[in-house]
Amino acid sequence: MAEHDLINDVSLDGHADADNAAAEAIVIGGHRLTIEDVVAIAERRVPVALSDDPAWRSRIERGADFLRRHLASGATVYGVNTGYGDACVVDVPMDLVEALPLQLTRYHGCGMGVHLDDAQTLAVIAARLNSLAYGFSGVRPVLLDRLADLINHRVLPRIPSEGSVGASGDLTPLSYVAAALVGERDVLFEGQLRDASGVWAQLGHAPLTLAPKEGLALMNGTAVMTGLACLAFARADHLTRLVARLTALSTVALDGRAAHFDEMLFEAKPHAGQAEAAAWIREDLTGRADTPGHRLQDRYSIRCAPHVIGVARDALTWVRRDVENELNSANDNPLIDPDGERVLHGGNFYGGHIAFAMDSLKVAVANLADLMDRQLALLVDDKFNNGLPRNLSGASPARAPINHGFKAVQISSSAWTAEALKLTMPASVFSRSTEAHNQDKVSMGTIAARDCLRVLELTAQVAAAHTLATVQAMQLRLRLNETTVVPAPLHAFAERVTAQSPFVDEDRALEYDLRALTARIVDCALIDDFRGAPIV
Structure with a gap:
């Protein structure tokens, strides 16, 4: 590029060269990300890759496996076989546990305001992926794979900017990320507004069926505010x-x-x-x-x-x-401890x-x-x-x-x-006190x-x-x-x-x-x- 920026001799237009498609991927899992890593992902200069460390992948798998066994033993886990928020006192029958995550993503589809732009959306997805990659969330490796696909294939959920009070995390805006994974709502793909399910079919994947807690793991976190903060x-x-x-x-x-x-x-x-x-x-x-x-x-x-x-x-x-x-x-x-095999209910x-x-x-x-x-x-x-x-x-x-x-x-x-x-x-x-003062x-x-x-x-x-x-x-x-x-x-x-x-x-x-x-x-x-x- 011939032009130069006002401070350093770097690109003015803020967009990546085609050569950057071959840039070395930022590895997710097993090490800390920096703000600069998130910015590079957001500006489409680098792809992401999940760690190939067997110990890291084993940790992710052990968390999901423990959660399955814990539920099978008859244990009660918030948001997995209970209702959400103030409804944590409501027991969910085992025949409805599989349906519960999808319900969460759907009823939170009430965001308003302007949509996050492409860079903001990618920063949000990167922040959520990195948090889940710490192995305390009880999600399967395939969920992390699909989040990485959103980034690498530029499948961008249309995330409304308004509707989060910042605890219990960014529930409503992150529901649009979860919905994209399950093939619902619209996404931006190749410059066009598309139905998410059609995009997954084009990429050779079926929409994801969320396992117990995966809806909550995707939505109950600080990824929107953190991505924007980067x-x-x-x-x-x-x-x-x-x-x-x-x-x-x-x-x-x-x-x-x-x-x-x-x-x-x-x-x-x-x-x-x-x-x-x-x-x-x-x-x-x-x-x-x-x-x-x-x-x-x-x-x-x-x-x-x-x-x-x-x-x-x-x-x-x-x-x-x-x-x-x-x-x-x-x-x-809650957090899932795959080593101590504990479920920790807290306010992270x-x-x-x-x-x-x-x-x-x-x-x-x-x-x-x-x-x-x-x-x-x-x-x-x-x-x-x-x-x-x-x-x-x-x-x-x-x-x-x-x-x-x-x-x-x-x-x-x-x-x-x-x-x-x-x-x-x-x-x-x-x-503001919300959700029945929970x-x-x-x-x-x-x-x-x-x-x-x-x-x-x-x-x-x-x-x-x-x-x-x-x-x-x-x-x-x-x-x-x-x-x-x-x-x-x-x-x-x-x-x-x-x-x-x-x-x-x-x-x-x-x-x-x-x-x-x-x-x-x-x-x-x-x-x-x-x-x-x-x-x-």
Whole structure:
């Protein structure tokens, strides 16, 4: 591909090359997955393969075998020969036990809202597959095989985004994954909406008949919130790098002071995240010397940018820990111990860690939107931008009276920022008692993850607006002073942006440019892990 992304020299379009079809598979079973593994699966860059370790497969088989024997002995197991939730006191006759899992998938088919997109759907399936592969769920190997088939053949259940309270797991949205396996409801396949049973026939498989507990194992877990959280982490990680770069570029455009990012300042206040952000900005400003004549101190949105970005960087460290712990957990109920041959009734489906992580991350990300919006406001205002034209207009003097440059872009950026800030209300504090007060304290983790992704989407729009405006401002600064030092990383970055969105000399509609750039920012967040990666 000829194009390059705005941070690293990687694909812009966010889609895999055909060559990636032969990429080495990510192995499920017997080891921990990372957020980056889930992102790679979600972006269709790698297939999955179940472990070929005989000990791992034996563990899966022993769990399913023990559950069968346990039931045959007359034992009572929640959700296997009892009703669900508050109906756990209802005994299910043995002649109906086989039918019970299908009933669960059907009555939870009441999701609403927009459907998860392809990447989100694949992330959800990967998270559910990995959890079941820990061997505490009592499912058969064939169930894991079919989940892997959903990923590898891109058989994508149409999962509505609304309807989960995050405990007892993501029941309603995950019912659409279970329904796809049994050949019910619609799936996306080869770009078309298809009946699931017809797709399985085309692939040479019969729809799966769920064994006792397999419906519950598929649905009673945190896979939706966890899959979405993996994507949110990757996007937030990328945005912190982009905001640091835009801060450096804004410093040049405003003729600001590189000394605000001196290493000693951040040694004196040793938060690792802000030191990291300052180092990125300092590296981007290498070779730039401060000149007298302007303010002794730049305004907070420039001078304190590492401190704002640093909060998000430090938050990402523990967000990674909690998201990856959830990803690599058995989070359904009950759990089946294949070694001790015990059935453990508990609450591992509770998504509190994901809820808190996503509530916290969306606050940190919204602060990035606010930071960029403040920087953009300085750039467009000729009272504060150290001599740049009003609204960053590039028009000739004769045409200047009727040109308004980035005036409307700044207004739109302010609107997107306000909406992002509004969405920072924590979802996790809005627990509702549901299901006859059996689910009387719930996590709201999936709502928190969805909110976080929406905040990230809005922040990417702000970043796109800020990117176009800051590159325009840098070019205007060079017009004012040809000797302005633009360090090489910033110069290369600006050239790549300008190649896609030319300098605005005469007013034009910028919607297409903004949409294209926003898509690139979001897509690039799902390509590489930018921690420690070179920024040019």
